[in-house]
Amino acid sequence: MGYQELTLKLPPDYSAAQLRQEIAKQLRLKEFSLQIDNQSLDARKKANIHWLVRVTVLSPELKGPTPAIPPPLAVPYRPRQKKVVVAGSGPAGFFAALVLQQAGFPTTLIERGSEVRKRAAGIRAFESTGVFNPVSNYAFGEGGAGTFSDGKLTSRTKNISREKQFILSSYIAAGAPPEINYLAHPHLGSDNLPRMVKKLRATFLRLGGTMLFETMLQDLRIDNGTVRAAITSKGELAADHFIMAPGHSAHETLRMLIRRGVRFRTKNFAIGCRVEHPQAIINLAQWGRERLPGVKAAEYRLTSRGDGELPVYTFCMCPGGVVVPATAYAHTNIVNGMSLYNRDGRFANAACVAGVNLDRLLGRETTALEALDWLGALEEKFYQYANGFQAPFCGIADFINQQETARLVESTYPLGLVPAPLWEMLPQGVSRAIRAGLADFSRKIKGFETGIILGLESKTSSPLQVLREKDNRCTGFANLYMVGEGSGYAGGIISSGTNGIKTAIRIIDQQQPS
Numbered sequence: 314m315g316y317q318e319l320t321l322k323l324p325p326d327y328s329a330a331q332l333r334q335e336i337a338k339q340l341r342l343k344e345f346s347l348q349i350d351n352q353s354l355d356a357r358k359k360a361n362i363h364w365l366v367r368v369t370v371l372s373p374e375l376k377g378p379t380p381a382i383p384p385p386l387a388v389p390y391r392p393r394q395k396k397v398v399v400a401g402s403g404p405a406g407f408f409a410a411l412v413l414q415q416a417g418f419p420t421t422l423i424e425r426g427s428e429v430r431k432r433a434a435g436i437r438a439f440e441s442t443g444v445f446n447p448v449s450n451y452a453f454g455e456g457g458a459g460t461f462s463d464g465k466l467t468s469r470t471k472n473i474s475r476e477k478q479f480i481l482s483s484y485i486a487a488g489a490p491p492e493i494n495y496l497a498h499p500h501l502g503s504d505n506l507p508r509m510v511k512k513l514r515a516t517f518l519r520l521g522g523t524m525l526f527e528t529m530l531q532d533l534r535i536d537n538g539t540v541r542a543a544i545t546s547k548g549e550l551a552a553d554h555f556i557m558a559p560g561h562s563a564h565e566t567l568r569m570l571i572r573r574g575v576r577f578r579t580k581n582f583a584i585g586c587r588v589e590h591p592q593a594i595i596n597l598a599q600w601g602r603e604r605l606p607g608v609k610a611a612e613y614r615l616t617s618r619g620d621g622e623l624p625v626y627t628f629c630m631c632p633g634g635v636v637v638p639a640t641a642y643a644h645t646n647i648v649n650g651m652s653l654y655n656r657d658g659r660f661a662n663a664a665c666v667a668g669v670n671l672d673r674l675l676g677r678e679t680t681a682l683e684a685l686d687w688l689g690a691l692e693e694k695f696y697q698y699a700n701g702f703q704a705p706f707c708g709i710a711d712f713i714n715q716q717e718t719a720r721l722v723e724s725t726y727p728l729g730l731v732p733a734p735l736w737e738m739l740p741q742g743v744s745r746a747i748r749a750g751l752a753d754f755s756r757k758i759k760g761f762e763t764g765i766i767l768g769l770e771s772k773t774s775s776p777l778q779v780l781r782e783k784d785n786r787c788t789g790f791a792n793l794y795m796v797g798e799g800s801g802y803a804g805g806i807i808s809s810g811t812n813g814i815k816t817a818i819r820i821i822d823q824q825q826p827s
Contacts, residue, residue: 314371314372314373315371315373315374315375315377315379316371316377316378316379317340317370317372317375318350318368318369318370319367319370321336321366321368322355322363322365322366323364323366324363324364325354325362325363325364325605325606326607327364327366332366332368333347340375342370342372342375343374344372344373344374345370345374346370347370348369348371349367349495350495351365352364352365352366352367354497354608356600359600359601360601362600385475385478386412386475386476386478388415388821389416389821391416392417393417393418393419393824395418395419396418396420396421396551396552396553396554397410397418398550398552398556399420399423399555399556401423401424401559401563401797401799402422402426402454403456403457403458403459403560403809404806404807404813405797405798405800405809405812406558406796406797406813407422407513407810408479408480408483408810408813408814408817409556409558409814409816410517410522410556410817411483411516411517412479412813413821414517416817416821418820419523420522421523421524421525421552423524423525423530423543423545424453424455424524424525424526424527424528425448425453425528425530426449426453426455427527428454428511428526429454429455429456429507429510429511430511431526432448432449432450432455432460433449433507434449435449435454436450439638440638440727440728441727443701443702445640445642445643445702447642450639451637451649452560452562452639452641452772453560453563455510455511456510457560457797457809458560458649459805460507461503461506461637462503462639462649462650463629463652464501464503464506465498465499465500465806466480466493466500466501466806466807467499467805468807468808468811476810476814476815477807477811480806480807480810480814481493481494484513486512487508487510487513488509488512489501489505498612500652502652502654502655503651504654525545525547527546528545529545529546530559530566531544531546531569532569532573533555533569533570533573533793535790538791539790539791539792540791543555553792554820556796556816557793557794557796557800558796558799558813560797560798561776561798562641563641564641564642564685567685568682568685570779570795575779575789575790576779576787576788577778577779577780578681578777578778578780579671579680579684579777579778580775580776581669582668582671582775582776583626583628583667583668583669584667584688584740584771584773585625585664585665585739585770586664586666586747586766586767586768587650587766587767587768587770588662588665588751588761588766588767589660589661589724589725589726589765590661590760590763591764592610592632592659593659594763595613596611597760598611598613598759598760598761599611599613599758609633609655609656610633610657610661612630612632613627613630613663614626615750615754615757617749617754619747619749619750619753620745620748620749621749622742623667623668623669623743624746625665625668625746625747625750626665626666626668627664627665627666628665628666628773629649630650630663631651631656631661631662631663632656632661633652633653633656633657633658633659634650634651634652634656634658634660634661634662635650635651635658635662635727636648636649636650636704636725636768637650637651637726637727638726639772640692644693644696646692646693646695646698646699646701646702646704646769647695647768647770648704648768648769648770649664649770658725659725660725662725664770665747665751665770666770667743667746667747669743671684671687674740675687681777684776688771688776691740691769691771692769692771695738695768695769698733699731699733703729703730703731704724704767704768705735705738705769706718706722706724706731706765706766706767706768707732707736707765707766707767708720708764708766709755709761709763709765709766710755712735712751713748713751713752713755715748719732722765724765726767726768735767736748739769774804775798777801778800779795781794781800781802784819784823785816785819794816796816797812797813
């Protein structure tokens with residue numbers, strides 16, 4: 314039994330039979346099995362759009378050895394006495410807790426928000442009434458912010474093959490399609506993720522873990538650099554190891570950690586707005602046609618040097634998606650985007666943001682607390698302008714030209730729009746860069762300037778980064794760890810989940826018998 318790797322060009326709507334036929338033709342084989350390793354769409358030439366499909370073919374008709382299979386993530390189990398408390402049930406916190414519980418550590422996972430079913434109901438109520446629910450919203454609750462944000466599984470982080478495969482296998486076991494193993498841009502869909510999150514929770518509980526919802530981490534009891542207990546809204550939880558995975562929206566948790574001596578530095582992050590277009594415009598620009606059988610919807614990823622001062626780029630593009638009110642607190646107003654698995658909605662949206670160094674933007678050195686204050690004030694500014702949760706908006710062309718938008722527009726945003734001079738509401742340097750970036754994007758994608766730009770997009774990444782050691786312990790602490798987006802070292806499901814898993818493995822390694 315030998316094998317051969319092969320890259321094929323196949324039509325967008327190819328079938329499994331066509332794939333096998335092409336392999337048999339190129340390798341002249343009759344008996345074989347195959348595994349798809351990667352599949353990406355090549356749309357550089359609109360007259361010849363095709364999939365590039367890389368496969369591994371095994372056959373007794375091929376000479377040589379069988380392919381080497383990378384070893385999976387090893388999680389050694391044995392009963393252990395050391396207890397762990399994990400705060401935050403997003404990918405970083407959940408996968409850290411899952412691995413530790415699987416290894417035999419009695420692990421308690423606390424989450425300030427609701428379990429996913431109650432959370433979804435709270436979000437529906439918010440979108441229909443405009444009444445914000447602090448424990449059931451897009452920012453907080455089971456699964457973290459990513460539960461209702463398309464479920465993209467891309468990551469540029471290197472050397473994470475074992476951890477990434479553990480995460481993908483966990484999602485597949487919870488009902489995700491096997492295609493996430495090989496698609497170049499895999500996603501789970503915000504309609505599927507809640508069911509998967511619920512099944513993942515069941516796995517954690519079946520292993521013996523404890524999960525506490527609507528349980529706010531309020532403080533830490535610390536003795537000479539060692540955390541003794543997490544003080545929560547439902548009482549104290551004593552443990553031997555504590556993992557903080559709050560996400561970067563949890564400003565009061567970050568403030569508490571700073572107050573307790575956890576050291577943070579400010580880092581580059583991004584702010585801006587979200588752009589929205591009819592999906593047909595994007596399809597025409599990218600494919601030269603409104604529909605492409607075999608492909609859900611066209612995507613884009615754009616970058617620009619903006620005005621030469623700040624980089625501008627699109628982020629978290631949601632084909633066939635909707636813009637949602639992703640506010641984390643009652644008196645702030647921010648937006649985000651999400652897509653369902655089929656990506657068959659009429660509109661597309663993406664964040665359009667400028668990379669920011671706050672020290673340079675403000676012309677002075679800023680502390681971690683000042684960065685949180687500055688960002689919170691900007692989010693409150695948008696709330697005050699709208700006097701609620703309507704999304705301030707204007708046309709993209711109007712933003713570029715700094716003129717009011719008088720026309721009626723259609724949008725997927727559920728709580729309504731209010732015309733606004735967004736170019737004045739954003740910091741001057743950010744506004745100038747985004748205007749130049751939007752003009753550049755309008756030259757790259759035909760019709761881009763006809764869309765709208767709305768809301769404040771302020772959660773692409775954290776403005777802070779915790780100081781931590783190689784084992785992800787917070788500097789100066791014996792048993793306090795910080796992971797995920799709130800730590801400033803990760804972004805998205807895969808890199809955050811990996812961050813949590815690596816931390817769990819380091820705790821396990823500390824407890825291995827000599």
